[in-house]
Amino acid sequence: MSAVDFGAFVAELASESGRAILPFFRAHHAMEDKSAGGVFDPVTEADRAGENIMRHLIKRSFPAHGVLGEEFGNDNTDAEYVWVLDPIDGTRAFISGIPVWGTLIGLTRAGTPVYGMMHQPFTGERYSGDGREARYDGPGGARKLRTRQAAGLASATLMTTSPALFKGDEAAAYARVESQVRLARYGCDCYAYCMLAAGHVDLVIESGLKPYDIVALIPIIEGAGGIVTSWEGGSAAGGGRVIAAASKPLHEAALALLAGQG
Template identity: 85%
Template sequence: MSAIDFGAFVAELATQSGKAILPFFRAHYATEDKSLGGVFDPVTEADRAGENVMRHLIKRSFPAHGVLGEEFGSENTDAEYVWVLDPIDGTRAFISGIPVWGTLIGLTRNGVPVYGMMHQPFTGERYSGDGRQSRYEGPNGPRTLRTRQVTELSAATLMTTSPGLFEGPHAQSYARVEKQVRMARYGCDCYAYCMLAAGHIDLVIETGLKPYDIVALIPIVEGAGGIVTSWDGGSAAGGGAVIAAANETLHQATLALLAG
């Protein structure tokens, strides 16, 4: 990394992308479907505006770094440092006027997630982490994030985007876990991982993720004391089927159920 103040730079990425995105929220704008006839996969003018401004700032400040973004693809991803961007994670919530979406700003070094931020410009909240410590900034003031130590599935709260996204054996695996937990809630995308890091819920289980859906969230959860892996216990940085848990005991119990 260069001598540029890293914290100030990421804050500027969040601020400027928020300025680009927020005018489109709860407003009239064009929405396209990227699914080509499959499950509805919306993209908006706001997504493109947010990613454009972040890419411009990154190229200006860190020209040797790579970028992987949801809207405009990859560039120089063999670099030591690669920024992984999702301008609006939770686009379905965004186009529905519900403020459980966020801008994901992640950084990998040699393929390993080393920093992440989730910024919600409408509520003024920022969740960030470097894998060792995680922080919240928002209307209630700054604080350090810590996961809670619920270790029994019967006392745990689980979140997923939608049970309908699980298919075949994955649907059966997910159902085994949901039957064991105290409560399940749906539809919060990136907010679910931040609520886990903040100690409000205990598990997040997803499938079909892309790297830009998860890379920024891994250092936030891990910095708060949680664990994020694939369903087979490996790295979650590539996306796919992912589990985030508040602690090792809960993580191992959930992996066992997912495996059947």
Template identity: 80%
Template structure:
């Protein structure tokens, strides 16, 4: 990394992308379906505007860095540092006027997530972490994030975007965890992981994720004391099946049901 103030740079990425995105929220703009015949996968001009701003700033300040983005593809992925961007994680919530979407800004070094931020410009909240610590900034003032110390499934609150993301054997395994927990809630995309880091929920279980859906969230969860892996217990950085938990004991308990 160069001598530029890294914290100020990421804050500027969040601020500038938020300015590009917010005019489209709760406005009457059409969403395109990029699914090519599969499940509805909306994209809006807000997604493109937010990512364009971030890519421009990254290229200006860190021209040797790579970029992996949802809307405009990949550049220089062999670089030591690669930015992993999702301008609107939760586009379905965005187009429905529900503020449980966020801009994900992640940075990997040699393939390992080392920094992440989730910015929600409508509510003015920022969740960030570097794997060692995690922070919240927002209307209630800044604070350090720590996960809740729940160790048993029977006492846990579980979140997933929708149970419909699971099918076949995956659906059965997920259902076995949901049956074991105290409470399950749906529909919050990246917000679910931030609520885990903030100590409000205990587990997040998902499937079919892409790197840009999860890379930024890994350093936040780990910095808050949590753990996030694939269902097989390996790295979550490539996406796929994801299980995040506030404690090692709870993660292990969920993994026993998910790994088969």
């Protein structure tokens, strides 16, 4: 089965997880802090409900597949196909009632991301891709996604979840890039990457990501013509320090600044 053949199943995962999650949005519900006294890291009943239903459907439909999820850990991750799930990417926005969160559903084959979807059930938006093409489905109608081609850093829009992600040398490296762009905006988590794929944002730079934060987004951005790598230019599938760019020249220019070469 090719990656694209999983599209209908991913759509089912999105629909069912959305039905499980939405009743908790802008409602009173239990929340825990996973940080054990560190940086606030919330998890809600909605996170667990969304991941539970996706795991159930995967196990029922593809029992030989593995699953890597934010809330319930790893299962059979040595399998050829592994699902990488984040039921609510942007939990801080979710608990604040702000609709810039989404459900991330990624699929890897032999460790390589081959299909991904970001679903925002409150707004009814879906961004999906298989590395060769990407599409949007939602308000305004369906369309293919394409990144825009900024002339250079001076005309680019940069996003990150928060400058507080970066410490020490990383903070200085990020600041070198931000100082060169036209506009920098903070927040949005997975939405920032989808806005890059849709042609509204040119760069996203982050650190400290987990695989479930980025795997689903890689095939979307690459399918729209963008580039996603580590800060060293390698695979971003393992998380860590990640840069996404709308074009190769922009990617190269930002990488050079991150490395202190600009």
